[in-house]
Amino acid sequence: MKPLAATTLRSLPAVLVPSGAGHLAAVDIGSNSFWLEIGEWQGGRYRCVDAMKETVRLGGGLGADGLLEAGAAARGLACLERFGERLAGFAPQQVRAVATQTLREARNRAAFLARAEAALGFPVEVIGGRDEAHLIYAGVARLQPSPARRLVVDVGGRSTELIVGCDREVIDAESFPIGSVSLSMQHFADGRLDAAAFGAAERAAAALFEPAIGRFARADWAEALGSSGTVSAIARVLRVTGLGRGAVGPDALEALIERCLVAGHVDRLDLPGLTDERRQVIAGCLSILHTLVRRLGIDDLQPAAGALRHGLIADLEATRTGAG
Structure with a gap:
């Protein structure tokens, strides 16, 4: 069996579409995969403009001592740099980036987050488990x-x-x-x-x-x-x-x-x-x-049709329109 932390895959290659004022972007820094999705709402319906996914296995690099090991951190930062390149030209109010369980647990998350924000070019928020659950449901409820x-x-x-x-x-x-x-x-x-x-x-x-x-x-x-x-x-x-x-x-x-x-x-x-x-x-x-x-x-x-990243985009849309 290959080490769980050793596999990095790239899927859903990005189709470069210029960012528009109505485009919103979600970055989901998960324990298994990292997602970047860019979408927009048209007439109350959601349209995915672009999506990028990489299997980083960040969670596979969290040791029993609660420390995120260097290899997993390096894979994550490299992925976020690629996401940051795609987000060039986006304004801060168009992007929301969140991290989940691995960084909730990691004792050295502060050091990783500082480098992650520099790589991505946008703030990264570590959300609580129940906040994650609410955002997941928001994504499902809006898309399905x-x-x-x-x-x-x-x-x-x-x-x-x-x-x-x-x-x-x-x-x-x-x-x-x-x-x-x-x-x-x-x-x-x-x-x-x-x-x-x-x-x-x-x-x-x-x-x-x-x-x-x-x-x-x-x-x-x-x-x-x-x-x-x-x-x-x-x-x-x-x-x-x-x-x-x-x-x-x-x-x-x-x-x-x-x-x-x-x-x-x-x-x-x-x-x-x-x-x-x-x-x-x-x-x-x-x-x-x-x-x-x-x-x-x-x-x-x-x-289900929706996921955490869609809940993030729904939240950005609610803030943009004043509905939140």
């Missing part, structure tokens, strides 16, 4: 509006957010310090995929989620959505393999876990539709999702 009472699940690299909301209102939200990167590092670091490791990973996840299970249980919502790339990636694998017909539910997740057990090691795992980026952390992803669907009574977790 519905009057239904909904559960939104966001599994990131080092944190997982659960939100119940209706229309644009958040009813309840919580952030948990567990994600696909951190759980994979703790229980699957050597690449072995066996029943003992999956059992230990799910027990660890259950222990963290258990105090809040009653708040987010099935009786309190009508449909469940998965934000961020984790649920979309798992749904894609399920569609391509024909397992569960693309629906992310307990049976389908158990079928994927069984495929992992048969492979025995992440390097031997052959799942059509699974990218190398996701392969390194799929065991952690599956452990968290399987725990949640069973404990919360989720039969079908559908990929």
Whole structure:
């Protein structure tokens, strides 16, 4: 198994579009991936102008001592320099950049943030877990509006957010310090995929989620959505393999876990539709999702249209128009 902190990928290459007065930009400094999205609102509808994503695995470089190691920091800063080049010409009020769980935890975050702001050319804010949850829901609510009472699940690299909301209102939200990167590092670091490791990973996840299970249980919502790339990636694998017909539910997740057990090691795992980026952390992803669907009574977790970065752009738009 490759070291979790060693992989850097570039996807969604930028199409250079000149910045306009109506363009707004969000930078999401996540524990697994960094995102830059530039968008605009036209007649109440959102249009993505440009998007850049890099798999930095910043969270993979956070040591047991709480210090962000130099290699991960260097990858993150190099990515932010590229984002900064794309944001040349943007005014401060057009950009919002936030960092999440890895920098919430990192003891040396101040030093990294100073260099990050210099590389990006804009301030970087470390947001709290519940603030992150509210922004995630705002992104989903704006891009996928519905009057239904909904559960939104966001599994990131080092944190997982659960939100119940209706229309644009958040009813309840919580952030948990567990994600696909951190759980994979703790229980699957050597690449072995066996029943003992999956059992230990799910027990660890259950222990963290258990105090809040009653708040987010099935009786309190009508449909469940998965934000961020984790649920979309798992749904894609399920569609391509024909397992569960693309629906992310307990049976389908158990079928994927069984495929992992048969492979025995992440390097031997052959799942059509699974990218190398996701392969390194799929065991952690599956452990968290399987725990949640069973404990919360989720039969079908559908990929959501919105994410944290869209919530940031919605927040910028509200400030610009005076609606916030």
